[in-house]
Amino acid sequence: MGDIKQVAILGSTGSIGRQTLEVISALPHRFSVIGLAAGKNTALLTEQIGRFKPSFIYSQDKTPPINAKCQFLSLEEMASHPKVDIVVMATSGKWGLKPTLAAVKAGKRLALANKESLVMAGEVITREAKQSGAQITPVDSEHNAIFQCLEGEKQKAARIILTASGGPFRGYSPTRLAKVTPQQALKHPSWRMGQKVTIDSATLMNKGLEVIEAHWLFDMPFDNIRILIHPQSIIHSMVEFADGSVKAQLGMPDMRLPIQYALSYPERLGNPTLPRLDWDNIKELNFEPPDFESFPCLKLAIEAGRKGGTCPAALCAADETAVELFLSKRIKFTDIPRLVGQAVEEHKSIAHPTPEEILATDAQTREKIKQMVGDNR
Amino acid sequence: MGDIKQVAILGSTGSIGRQTLEVISALPHRFSVIGLAAGKNTALLTEQIGRFKPSFIYSQDKTPPINAKCQFLSLEEMASHPKVDIVVMATSGKWGLKPTLAAVKAGKRLALANKESLVMAGEVITREAKQSGAQITPVDSEHNAIFQCLEGEKQKAARIILTASGGPFRGYSPTRLAKVTPQQALKHPSWRMGQKVTIDSATLMNKGLEVIEAHWLFDMPFDNIRILIHPQSIIHSMVEFADGSVKAQLGMPDMRLPIQYALSYPERLGNPTLPRLDWDNIKELNFEPPDFESFPCLKLAIEAGRKGGTCPAALCAADETAVELFLSKRIKFTDIPRLVGQAVEEHKSIAHPTPEEILATDAQTREKIKQMVGDNR
Numbered sequence: 155m156g157d158i159k160q161v162a163i164l165g166s167t168g169s170i171g172r173q174t175l176e177v178i179s180a181l182p183h184r185f186s187v188i189g190l191a192a193g194k195n196t197a198l199l200t201e202q203i204g205r206f207k208p209s210f211i212y213s214q215d216k217t218p219p220i221n222a223k224c225q226f227l228s229l230e231e232m233a234s235h236p237k238v239d240i241v242v243m244a245t246s247g248k249w250g251l252k253p254t255l256a257a258v259k260a261g262k263r264l265a266l267a268n269k270e271s272l273v274m275a276g277e278v279i280t281r282e283a284k285q286s287g288a289q290i291t292p293v294d295s296e297h298n299a300i301f302q303c304l305e306g307e308k309q310k311a312a313r314i315i316l317t318a319s320g321g322p323f324r325g326y327s328p329t330r331l332a333k334v335t336p337q338q339a340l341k342h343p344s345w346r347m348g349q350k351v352t353i354d355s356a357t358l359m360n361k362g363l364e365v366i367e368a369h370w371l372f373d374m375p376f377d378n379i380r381i382l383i384h385p386q387s388i389i390h391s392m393v394e395f396a397d398g399s400v401k402a403q404l405g406m407p408d409m410r411l412p413i414q415y416a417l418s419y420p421e422r423l424g425n426p427t428l429p430r431l432d433w434d435n436i437k438e439l440n441f442e443p444p445d446f447e448s449f450p451c452l453k454l455a456i457e458a459g460r461k462g463g464t465c466p467a468a469l470c471a472a473d474e475t476a477v478e479l480f481l482s483k484r485i486k487f488t489d490i491p492r493l494v495g496q497a498v499e500e501h502k503s504i505a506h507p508t509p510e511e512i513l514a515t516d517a518q519t520r521e522k523i524k525q526m527v528g529d530n531r
Numbered sequence: 532m533g534d535i536k537q538v539a540i541l542g543s544t545g546s547i548g549r550q551t552l553e554v555i556s557a558l559p560h561r562f563s564v565i566g567l568a569a570g571k572n573t574a575l576l577t578e579q580i581g582r583f584k585p586s587f588i589y590s591q592d593k594t595p596p597i598n599a600k601c602q603f604l605s606l607e608e609m610a611s612h613p614k615v616d617i618v619v620m621a622t623s624g625k626w627g628l629k630p631t632l633a634a635v636k637a638g639k640r641l642a643l644a645n646k647e648s649l650v651m652a653g654e655v656i657t658r659e660a661k662q663s664g665a666q667i668t669p670v671d672s673e674h675n676a677i678f679q680c681l682e683g684e685k686q687k688a689a690r691i692i693l694t695a696s697g698g699p700f701r702g703y704s705p706t707r708l709a710k711v712t713p714q715q716a717l718k719h720p721s722w723r724m725g726q727k728v729t730i731d732s733a734t735l736m737n738k739g740l741e742v743i744e745a746h747w748l749f750d751m752p753f754d755n756i757r758i759l760i761h762p763q764s765i766i767h768s769m770v771e772f773a774d775g776s777v778k779a780q781l782g783m784p785d786m787r788l789p790i791q792y793a794l795s796y797p798e799r800l801g802n803p804t805l806p807r808l809d810w811d812n813i814k815e816l817n818f819e820p821p822d823f824e825s826f827p828c829l830k831l832a833i834e835a836g837r838k839g840g841t842c843p844a845a846l847c848a849a850d851e852t853a854v855e856l857f858l859s860k861r862i863k864f865t866d867i868p869r870l871v872g873q874a875v876e877e878h879k880s881i882a883h884p885t886p887e888e889i890l891a892t893d894a895q896t897r898e899k900i901k902q903m904v905g906d907n908r
Contacts, residue, residue: 306683308797396801400781420685424773439816
């Protein structure tokens with residue numbers, strides 16, 4: 155209590171990474187940046203290093219902006235370094251998997267924003283966390299909300315109600331969806347996020363992946379996880395208990411709030427830079443069931459989660475590749491679920507896979523998608 | 532854990548008392564009725580004694596339905612009896628004050644539904660509870676919701692958002708309210724409750740009393756308690772924390788849910804007889820600010836709470852007397868706030884009052900209201 159926690163941010167130049175740095179900047183008496191790891195945005199990383207003066211850095215760039223005071227570490231070394239108190243896992247895609255495992259094995263507080271590592275390897279990550287005593291605090295607003303609602307409860311939840319904004323194409327027919335452009339799909343109605351997760355929010359794949367995450371994080375059967383469309387993104391999710399009582403967590407749609415809670419848990423810290431709900435301007439909250447017909451990714455993800463094994467890894471890899479193809483205008487919006495569905499259906503799942511088998515599935519599935527669209531570059 | 536708790540219900544023939552017996556009947560492996568206390572509904576008390584076979588009874592009736600197996604106790608004796616684990620305080624009005632104090636001094640689990648005792652004597656009750664270690668679990672759906680939302684939190688709430696249905700006359704002008712009949716006022720849109728609390732819900736006095744209750748139960752300054760009209764009565768109240776995060780508790784508007792939680796806390800018990808929220812049928816939740824002009828009782832109560840001393844006792848007594856006069860059609864609906872306002876304004880408050888001074892204020896204020904309307908019966 156009261157001491158300054160040393161935070162390593164893996165993925166510091168992405169949306170979550172940058173917002174984590176905003177939170178830390180607002181709370182310098184509680185958090186300090188000890189490590190920064192980035193992909194290819196060397197310009198921003200250099201700026202962040204100048205400002206936050208980390209001890210450790212990682213960069214995918216071949217000429218990292220290293221200086222005498224900085225030590226270059228691999229992602230796994232940084233995630234498990236004894237001087238690191240909290241690991242913020244904000245890299246995207248499969249790159250999060252091995253450092254997540256390293257952080258969990260080292261018993262770190264893991265503020266987990268990387269969806270794919272839990273989706274792909276939820277079984278091994280949660281098992282390792284149980285063994286080491288690592289505390290996973292989810293950063294995703296939905297799982298963070300559930301985590302908050304469960305705090306202090308003596309029993310498991312009976313049911314989880316994952317809310318979803320419905321994305322920019324809520325109410326669209328499949329025909330209309332086929333004509334959607336990347337520019338339209340990148341305009342999310344309520345959240346500011348990275349490109350990949352914004353497209354996943356438009357296809358509702360994001361919500362499907364969150365169902366798998368919730369399954370692992372809260373040890374919840376798929377049958378007891380329900381999705382509810384809530385366009386205002388103010389209720390971030392809900393939990394129903396054995397007695398029928400429901401708890402919800404609400405807040406402005408701003409990722410800094412769940413990021414801060416994931417860092418400060420079990421404490422809450424006053425932070426005047428965070429926005430507050432203004433009940434003078436909230437007249438109604440709306441709800442509707444999700445449209446499984448127009449957004450088949452939802453069902454694809456839940457089915458892959460139920461099948462388990464390497465199926466969720468195949469799903470993630472297929473989706474990431476398909477989203478890239480959509481963003482570069484090589485396929486239609488509605489091709490995303492078509493390609494993902496075919497790839498997962500043809501995938502031969504391995505039960506209780508090792509991290510290596512998961513990463514092999516990832517590579518094979520990416521290749522497969524590219525073959526399916528005739529991309530032989 | 533697992534043993535059967537012995538429950539004494541003070542006010543067993545009223546609405547909360549009867550619903551408490553429904554909950555206990557559904558959970559016979561966890562709760563047993565050891566005591567029943569009632570006012571003048573001897574017929575129902577006799578029936579309840581036959582069914583639940585309590586060891587202790589109390590009846591205001593001069594010829595209580597006593598038999599050889601039953602011991603007749605005073606309310607205070609029952610509330611503090613060593614064999615009683617949980618006291619459900621469901622009497623109405625000032626009758627709850629002394630037994631509430633007795634239960635609290637004896638260190639009992641107190642499932643508190645009697646609003647007036649906390650409003651009139653919040654200072655002494657909360658002080659005694661702190662000394663004895665008595666756990667007060669609020670039964671009022673709003674305070675029960677707040678209590679649930681605070682569970683497990685390491686810090687106090689920053690703000691409490693008390694929701695209110697708005698009653699049957701939401702949107703009415705003062706002119707229209709002047710013509711309202713007792714029959715209309717007794718039709719509450721969402722809750723089944725006793726007569727007094729139903730009228731208090733129509734004037735919003737009930738919500739004002741709840742603000743005072745929340746002040747004492749959660750040690751919350753009046754400035755940090757906000758009222759929000761929410762006609763569906765599904766969100767039972769909310770709590771805002773230092774970081775801007777808000778937790779809400781939701782459920783069907785059914786008093787058995789908070790009653791059960793007040794009994795079972797910190798556990799939650801599965802009970803198939805309790806209703807559950809059905810998200811297929813909840814399309815929207817609405818919110819609006821309260822109308823302080825049409826419902827002056829709200830401001831009267833909050834002001835009396837801020838003044839403290841014996842002012843809230845004067846408020847309660849004036850309101851209870853005025854409600855009786857309205858129910859017997861001797862005054863208009865809009866006379867209730869007028870009489871209460873005048874009585875509280877003219878009241879000479881005593882700071883840090885004893886229970887005796889509080890009860891004296893009660894008696895004097897009732898007399899005063901009767902004089903004000905020329906009732907010398």
